[in-house]
Amino acid sequence: MAESHTLQVELVAADRVVWSGEAVRVLARTAEGDLGVLANHAPLLSVLVPGVVEIEQTGGERVRAAVSEGFLSVADNRVSVLSEDSFLENELDRSTVESELTAAREADDQAAVLRAEAKLRTLQS
């Protein structure tokens, strides 16, 4: 396998490709804890918990996205982040997310609270 310094990243939601492109680093929160993926990472299939995915592009710019439960797969410098719901930072609106969080807390829906908190964290960079 040729050595490479970049990763091909695909951030995929159930009904669309949210973001795709080249990156040098991907940060995500897995069931085991935070995980950083650099180029030439060993093949990995990991379970994601609701959280923030941060993609550092080759130019140093960062793309941040909120994901719900999902998966991260790494193979041959291709990183796929799969999640049923996934939103980029600029697709989120603070007041909507905050009302989602309040609604989830009132309904005592733990999973929804986690998802809303992940979205909120995405906004607080």
Next chain:
Amino acid sequence: MAVSLREYRAKIKSTQSMKKITRAMELIAASRIIKAQQHAAAAAPYARELTRAVSAVATFSNVDHPLTTEKDNPTRAAVLVISSDRGLAGAYSSNVLKEADRLAEKLRAEGKEIDFYLTGRKSETYFKFRSRDFVTSWTGFSDKPEYDDARLIGETLVGAFAEDNDVDVDVEHADDAVDVQPVDELHIVFTRFKSMLSQEPDVIRLLPLEVVEGTEAPDEADVLPLYEFEPSAHEVLDALLPKYVNSRIYYCLLQAAASELAARQKAMKSATDNAQDLIEKYTRIANQARQAGITQEISEIVGGANALADANAGNE
């Protein structure tokens, strides 16, 4: 004669407005098919990656998961029937329902009891009209299904399957109002979109899962790397499979939506053509009636003039 002429004109007019309506519906269906196909294309990357991941786990670990294990003697099967919300789509809904009946008969012959789960108002009314039992139905999205619809259906059905198999799955979105019976199998009846001209009702068995799918397995050339699983292969599979089921259901809903729209477009096209034929026929009859009226009037005038001339000749 004048009366029937007026009648025919009225018929032509109403047929013309019907034709306008069917023509509009044809065009709407045609434009929505394009959207439905775009949705299907947008959903493809997720389905592809998920299939890859599931194949990877299945290939590199010999984990037995309840969702993939067949029971020795299954006694109860769930059948999900995907039909449309609205009619005017030719035989679309009745084809799906016929296929569902065939499947039900086959399963009953194998000694299984059947729980029907329905989507689309057409199947709901079909079952209600015949006073047949079904567990629950979901309606209102047949021509533009969203992922959330598939998730709701998927988690309800996986919940029904899991109840019987001691699987601990995350079913937070499931319909709490539905009183599900545990089932051993899950089949889906939907319409496969083959082309704009041909859509066929089809059955797939979703659970227990057959992970290696002939049609959608990744290319052989595309050798799967030796993955590490975090936290463990079993836990990854636990989380993957319900999502995989949802994604399969979403795929079926999208196929069904595209098929419904194609069937509607075809039905509306032939309705428009029929209306055009009727208009031509009525126009001919109306023209004949008009001509007959004119001929009669002329012969009346000529007859009257002749009678007058004869009377005058007699007087002289």
